[in-house]
Every structure is written in structure tokens, then in C-alpha cells.
Amino acid sequence: MGSQEVSTADWQGKHVTVAGLGVSGIPAARALHERGALVTVVNDGDDERARAQAAELEALGITVRLGDGATLPPSTELVVTAPGWQPDKPLFLAAAEAGVDIWGDVELAWRLRGTNGRKAAPWLAVTGTNGxxxxxxxxxxxxxxxGLRTAAVGNIGVSLLDAVLGETEYDVLAxxxxxxxxxxxxxxRAHSAAVLNLAPDHLxxxxxxxxxxxxxxxVYEGNTVACVYNAxxxxxxxLVRExxxxxxxxxxxxxxxxxxPSQLGVVDGILVDRAFVKNRQKQAQELxxxxxxxPPAPHNIANALAAAALxxxxxxxPAAVRxxxxxxxxxAHRIEHVADIDGVAYVDDSKATNTHATEASLAAYDSIVWIAGGLAKGATFDELVTGAAKRLRGVVLMGADRALIHEALTRHAPEVPVVDLDRTDTGAMSEAVxxxxxxAQPGDTVLLAPAxxxxxxxxxYIKRGEAFADAVRARAEESA
Structure with a gap:
């Protein structure tokens, strides 16, 4: 079908298998069905929610197979998959063996942009491990x-398909x-794209x-104007070089x-641009x-610079950047200040679910009582603890894999007091706070950054952050 937009006529009678119900699968199935494709949705799960979703699609004339996401339906000419399905699933191996293309929801949205009679808006794309x-x-x-018509879409929760096929004609999409x-x-092929950072994740x-x-x-392939990278x-x-x-x-x-030259950065508390100015060898533009x-935490300033570059x-x-x-x-739950109690700041960064994000969070404060722990996902914590040791007033650990963090603290920060909560019930958060x-002492920050x-x-992570915030607010009421 090539790499350009696909017309409605190209879908008529085409046998397409959509892998997975949910935020990407259902819009994909609907969009393809509306364009005349013969759609079969396959899904591993067969619970009450899946059956309700299947009933809605079947009422439109879409075939749904629940409890069997492994078998490639006969006559399949294209597979469109939810992003989380792993590449080694039998369905995909069978498709590859049969020479059948496999697209994600992003690929489908890219191919369908501009097919509804509206201008195909350029994409400014962002990826990275964190941020x-x-x-x-x-x-x-x-x-x-x-003054541009835009929307934040993609992995952020708004379906890209809904954005490119909806009623609004956008000037550009983030x-x-x-x-x-x-x-x-x-x-x-994005207009411009950024990779914010790279750290081990989803390996x-x-x-x-x-x-x-x-x-x-x-994300950089075929960019037309700028490939934005983290110096x-x-x-x-x-990745830009390649x-x-x-x-x-x-x-x-x-x-x-x-x-x-050709960079954005910080000079004397000012975000400046030496990339998109006439004489970047000698001039800089204040943004x-x-x-x-x-918040003005270091990693968040980096996020702002990447956004400004795009x-x-x-x-x-420049004025619009400002x-x-x-x-x-x-x-919420991204370095969110919850309260100040007796001179101590309480900050919720429950979204810091890996060591890379937590490293950035810990670097934002000078003296910290760190609340951490949970499911480690195979991570190790020695490098994280070594880098943060001088900032730690104390540590409170909870969760299933807290021992891994405790061991790293024993090795690299033995002088830091540690409270080890031997419990994994939701009520542990109140005790942790x-x-x-x-x-904590006045001037410290109590930081939930679980790693x-x-x-x-x-x-x-949202429920975890809410539990922290509730516990902090209850304490604030008691000390009022």
C-alpha cells in the first residue's frame, strides 16, 4: 500500500485483523469497517468488559473472537495491533510467515490522515524513556x-485515529x-521529532x-526540519546520526x-535559542x-527546552514559547507539591516508576526523606543510590521489592537511616508518611519517588499518589 495516505477505495473488501480491544483496537476496527474493510478483532481476554465491547462491534457487523489472540484468521491481508502486544506473539509470527504486514495504531493513523477531506496536519513527535x-x-x-489549532495526542490517552479522522482540522499535532x-x-515521517533520553526500560x-x-x-526517520536530541x-x-x-x-x-550553535539551553536563568536564529554562531534568542x-526542576527544564525546540x-x-x-x-503525580507542614515540603512523584525517572526527581531537591519501593521490574538500584546518597536525610521503604533498594542503601549509603515497612497493603502509605x-527537618522535602x-x-501509580496525598493532607489537618 506504500507509505502515503490510503484512500477509502483501497480498503474495500480487504481482510484486516485487529489485534486487541481497548483504546486503540476499537477505534481502528470502527475506522476500517467504515471504509469497507472486512474486519475481524481478536482478543486474548474474554471477561465481562471484553464481551460488552465485542457486542458493540458485532452490532456494526464486525467479527470478534474473544479468548483467542494467538491464531491468524484465514484470508488476513493486514494485521493492525494494539501497541502493547509483544512482537513474538504467535499471531505475529504467523503473519510474518505468511508475508502479511503488521501495523500499529500509529501507522494506521499516519496512513489514514487526510482521507476524510481535511488537510493532513504535520506531526511534531516526542519519545524517550521519561518525560x-x-x-x-x-x-x-x-x-x-x-494561535495554532492543535492537540496533544498519541500515547497520551487521546487516540491518534480520533484526531486524524475527527471533525477538527488541526494545523499541527503534538x-x-x-x-x-x-x-x-x-x-x-514526522515534521520534527525529539528523543528526550534513553535508559533501560521495557527490555x-x-x-x-x-x-x-x-x-x-x-521517530527520526524521514524528519523534514529538525531532529531534537539531548546533549x-x-x-x-x-540515533540522530543513524x-x-x-x-x-x-x-x-x-x-x-x-x-x-544549533542548540537551546540555559544562560543566567534564561531559556535561550541558538538554533533558530539568523546568526547562530554569534546570536541567541531569549525564549x-x-x-x-x-515546576522548575532540572529534568522539567529539559522537557521545556525540548518542547521549545520542536x-x-x-x-x-519566542513570545508564544514563553x-x-x-x-x-x-x-497530577509528576513532582506535584502537596503541602508544606512544619517547614517540610511534601512532593508526590508517584509517576517515577523506574530508576531513570527517580534519579531526575531526587536531583531536584537538596535534602530529602525518600519514600520508595514497589515492583522493581528487574531494575537494580546501586547507581541510583550512589548518585543520591548525599541528598538523603532518610529513607522509608515499602512494597514487594523494597529489599533490593535496602541492600543498595546498605552498600552505598550506610549512614542514612532507613525505615523498612514490612507490609504491602494500601494502608502502608499512611505509616510511610x-x-x-x-x-524530616525544616527545609527538607519528603519525596514519594518510588523507582x-x-x-x-x-x-x-495514580492510586499510589492519591494515597500519599491523602495521608499528607490528613497530617496537615492534624498539625493545623
């Missing part, structure tokens, strides 16, 4: 401040892309760090230090102040 959602939302805020989505998006899915990085690097993370620059881009596409770095970034690549004026950053409000409060997944104790 994607914040950066994309910052970018959308900047684009909106510039697109968050996971490594899973990029793996299944061979023809994606069980990708098989190796090299494969994970390669999938992240796909502090050489692996991201290497990418096959359009002639004239530029490598643009961002740094927390003073920027060189915003560090205080315009909320916006500037799209031609956005206004967009000022207007931006971070999502109580212990943290006893360890682990939450599912051993909580439904997700």
Missing part, C-alpha cells in the same frame, strides 16, 4: 499560545509515541537495550548549560525564564 507526556503537553500549550508504537510504525518486550533504542530512533545523553545524538532524514533536516540539541517552567522548528515565535510555558500545568515526617511500579500494592 514524554509532560513535554508533549508543554508543546501543545506553546502551539496553542501561538504526538507522544512509545517505543511499542514506534516499533509498529514503519512509514511514519522484556524489546529483547535488548539495542532493540529498544532502535525502536525509539525510528547530555549521547545515545540520543547517536537516522535517514530529508535533505536539509537539522540536528538540534538541548542542554541545561549554555547552548552552542523564557526558568521561573516560567512549572515549536521553534515549526516556526513559533506564554505556553507559563500557561502549562503539569499532570508518618515515619517520613519524623525523619518501582505500583501494582503490588495499588491499581496504578
Amino acid at each position: 514524554k507526556t509532560t513535554t508533549v503537553r508543554m508543546l501543545a500549550s506553546i502551539l496553542e499560545a501561538a 504526538v507522544e509515541l512509545s517505543s511499542y508504537q514506534l516499533h509498529w510504525a514503519p512509514s511514519l 522484556d518486550w524489546h529483547g535488548s537495550m539495542e532493540a529498544y533504542a532502535a525502536d525509539k530512533g525510528r 547530555a545523553d549521547p545515545a540520543t545524538e547517536e 537516522a535517514d532524514v530529508e535533505e536539509g533536516c537539522r540536528a538540534i540539541g538541548f542542554t541545561l548549560g549554555a547552548p552552542g 523564557a525564564e526558568v521561573s516560567d517552567v512549572n 515549536a521553534r522548528a515549526f516556526g513559533v515565535e 506564554d505556553g510555558l507559563r500557561n502549562f500545568r503539569p499532570d 508518618e515515619h517520613a515526617a519524623r525523619l 518501582c511500579a505500583s501494582m503490588d500494592m495499588f491499581t496504578n
